[in-house]
Amino acid sequence: MATTLGYAILGLLAREALSGYDVTQRMKESVGFFWGAGHSQIYPELARLEEGGLVAHSVVEQRERPDKKVFEITPAGIDALGEWVMQPPPRRPTKDELTLKAYSVWLVDGGEAARLFREEGRRYEEQLARYEQIRGWMEEEWADDIGRPETPRFASYATLRRGILYERGNAEWCRWLADAVEGKPEGV
Amino acid sequence: MATTLGYAILGLLAREALSGYDVTQRMKESVGFFWGAGHSQIYPELARLEEGGLVAHSVVEQRERPDKKVFEITPAGIDALGEWVMQPPPRRPTKDELTLKAYSVWLVDGGEAARLFREEGRRYEEQLARYEQIRGWMEEEWADDIGRPETPRFASYATLRRGILYERGNAEWCRWLADAVEGKPEGV
DNA sequence: AAACTATATGTCAAGAGTGACATATAGAAA
DNA sequence: TTTCTATATGTCACTCTTGACATATAGTTT
Incomplete structure (x- = not known):
């Protein structure tokens, strides 16, 4: 259903609800240790995940910062993530x-x-x-x-x-x- | 000058002259342990390297097999490869x-x-x-x-x-x- | 005779990933 | 006052990569 990047994002949202900006930050720290993506990949991917019903967003208005969209994982998203985890990953060549x-x-x-x-x-x-x-x-x-x-x-x-x-x-x-x-x- | 794949190919051709098919085979064994590419990437890349003067090919006619193009690295190719080796690689996130x-x-x-x-x-x-x-x-x-x-x-x-x-x-x-x-x- | 394998070279469409461009708020620093 | 930084969201062009399609020779297997 989703791409590998999609599952990386779902892995983050399964822990806590995040904005696209937050996801981008996490990609530079925690998850960033074994996967990577810039915000130009993340925003469209979040939209695709929402289209597929795996995440849902709500707009949070802020006073001292621009408004943000906070994304939450859906039950369908949790299911999809769990199923993906159990599939043996394709053996791609290490690129070093x-x-x-x-x-x-x-x-x-x-x-x-x-x-x-x-x-x-x-x-x-x-x-x-x-x-x-x-x-x-x-x-x-x-x-x-x-x-x-x-x-x-x-x-x-x-x-x-x-x-x-x-x-x-x-x-x-x-x-x-x-x-x-x-x-x-x-x-x- | 060349792409990373280009330098992977030059690294092979610096050892011995090879056809595109041979390069593809090497990408599944030796070099394939730390870089990868299919033939659909290799043939166009060889053409680009030749355009840049880093490799040169000659046609070898065969009786019991289709003819092949054998590529050799040029002195300019050796120089470019050596210079690339000494540049610290950009820190890309490990994707596992x-x-x-x-x-x-x-x-x-x-x-x-x-x-x-x-x-x-x-x-x-x-x-x-x-x-x-x-x-x-x-x-x-x-x-x-x-x-x-x-x-x-x-x-x-x-x-x-x-x-x-x-x-x-x-x-x-x-x-x-x-x-x-x-x-x-x-x-x- | 037909199918399969290894050799051999290419193209093409689609997807993934990168870096630049674009815009906006608001506080802090120069 | 201007600039810089952090927050916040998006697009676009280009490159890289993958997998399928395409063709051809010649030997081996079914």
Whole structure:
């Protein structure tokens, strides 16, 4: 019924009612860790979801800000989201531009390549540190819900753990590659 | 100058001259581990690369098969590829449909979710096993080149290591999540 | 004889995604 | 006073990507 972006939005609205602007913000933080979209994709997609009866909006008038449309997920939306969750996702090729660059790294100077991959590794480590911090916070503040798979907090925690493994793997690989192109032997 | 797909193709042609059909096959194996494209994207992209002077083709007549166009990278193509490698890639959001499903996993039955994530975990483990096998083969057969960052074999080995960390992280996470939605405590 | 597979090269329509353009309110900063 | 930032919603053109359609040779299988 909906597109993948549609299900990403439904995943947010299943937690709380949001305006298109709010959805756009969430796409830069929480959900943004594993899916992405700009507002130019989000507003039309919300309209399509409403057309399909998966969400409904009401206008909220504001005094100190422009009025906004707040979207709520419908029972049909909850059903559609739950059914989509259980379908095994199609196996699409991972597209990783940094790995693609590594594939041609043999053409360039080792020292310069080391600089690039060390810098990229730093970025992954920074993101990893942010994730680890959020994880610590969640494990303290959400201690009870994290053990309950039927809560949205458990699901958020699960996706965070995925992000941590991802960033850690990337950071580790960048470090290894930077060392290797500089001629340092493995494990030093 | 070229698109990311263009650089993926140049990365292949920097190793050996290939027909469009060959490039398509490589996109399902080696390069396909971190980039993807069907032939309907590859043929027009090869034409664009040729227009830009980055590749050149010659027609090879065959008796038992249809004739083919074999593409070679030009010196300008090598230069463009090397320059692109050194540019830090734009930070695009990781798009992982399985993680997106995990974000809404709290809506569905724990037992059914466990089945899904265990099955997906198996797929990652299978891919990991394939990669580990290739790694073992490379470390035996390519032992000398793997220590030389200026060889294409080193670069291929580097991307394989990235793939191993990726699949391992995914498999580990799927196992953890399947256990968690079934109510099993951490580390059992 | 017909169907299927592998090789080989292309086009086309539709959908997904990006970045720029466009407009509006209101507070805060320069 | 002007500019900047945050909130708020939208469109548009362009590019990227996917999947189907299209054609052709030659060997293998049914």
